[in-house]
Amino acid sequence: MTSALEKPRSSADKVAVYYDRTWEQFKWIQKGLEGHPGVRLSFYEGVVEVFMPGQPREIFKKVIAALLEAFFFEWNIRIIPTGSVTQEQEGVASIQADESYCFREAKPIPDLSIEVIFTSGSATKLERYRALSVPEVWLWEDGLLTLYRLGENGYTRIDRSQIPELANLDIELFSRCVLIGETDWLKAMRTFRNAISKG
Numbered sequence: 001m002t003s004a005l006e007k008p009r010s011s012a013d014k015v016a017v018y019y020d021r022t023w024e025q026f027k028w029i030q031k032g033l034e035g036h037p038g039v040r041l042s043f044y045e046g047v048v049e050v051f052m053p054g055q056p057r058e059i060f061k062k063v064i065a066a067l068l069e070a071f072f073f074e075w076n077i078r079i080i081p082t083g084s085v086t087q088e089q090e091g092v093a094s095i096q097a098d099e100s101y102c103f104r105e106a107k108p109i110p111d112l113s114i115e116v117i118f119t120s121g122s123a124t125k126l127e128r129y130r131a132l133s134v135p136e137v138w139l140w141e142d143g144l145l146t147l148y149r150l151g152e153n154g155y156t157r158i159d160r161s162q163i164p165e166l167a168n169l170d171i172e173l174f175s176r177c178v179l180i181g182e183t184d185w186l187k188a189m190r191t192f193r194n195a196i197s198k199g
Contacts, residue, residue: 012054013118021048023091030094040084040096044128053098060116060140061098063181067174067192068101074196077165080106087113093131103165109134111163117141126155136163145175170195 018029026043029050033039040051053061065081072079080102087109088094100110113134115125122139126148129137137148137155148155149162160171173195181188 013057014052014054016050018048018050020046022046026094041086041094042096042128043088043094044092044124044131054118057098057116057118059182060178061114063178063185063188064114064116064140065099066185066189067177067181068099070189070193071169071174071196072165074193075165075168078104079165082106082110085110087132087134089132093128095125095128095132103163112136112138112161112166114138115140122146130154136161140178143179145171145178147171 021029021043023043026041026048029048030041033041033050038052040053042049042051069079069081071077082100082102084096084098085100086094086096087100095113097110097113098116099114101112103111109132111134113129113136115122115137117125117139122141125139126137130150133150135150137150139146139148147158147161149158161167161169173192177188177192180191
């Protein structure tokens with residue numbers, strides 16, 4: 001089947017989708033795009049997505065990362081920021097999150113993956129992450145942050161992170177500051193840092 005270009009809803013994201021592809025074909029596409037750091041790839045159930053993020057997505061992903069990392073610093077939390085590292089299980093799935101983190105030590109599959117969604121559905125993304133056994137996934141979509149925790153029957157929506165290091169993170173405050181950061185990064189950072197400061 002030929003590729004289909006998804007029309008972005010409200011961003012400059014560009015997505016080319018290829019169906020009925022094997023893992024070997026995916027790896028050839030991946031190899032062919034080496035040296036193009038702005039391009040992200042995913043594979044799941046024979047579907048390959050070649051994704052080029054636009055400015056709105058990049059703004060949100062950077063604001064989310066800056067706020068989270070301010071929290072980690074303030075609470076003296078040891079992390080390994082793994083960004084958009086490729087997470088994959090050979091022959092099954094491959095994905096690159098917008099941001100990802102390992103806690104305490106580096107791991108092949110991060111403890112937390114974060115996606116900013118403009119052009120493709122959350123259900124599909126969660127299935128890919130489930131195939132990789134990512135413990136916790138956060139999705140930012142339409143101005144809302146939704147947290148999911150992996151259990152025996154897939155992902156369950158949760159109100160607070162179940163990662164011990166994030167137990168003190170106020171999700172409502174965090175989400176509010178992400179929205180502020182879309183237009184005023186400094187105000188978002190100041191608001192958040194003042195609120196979380198331990199003095």
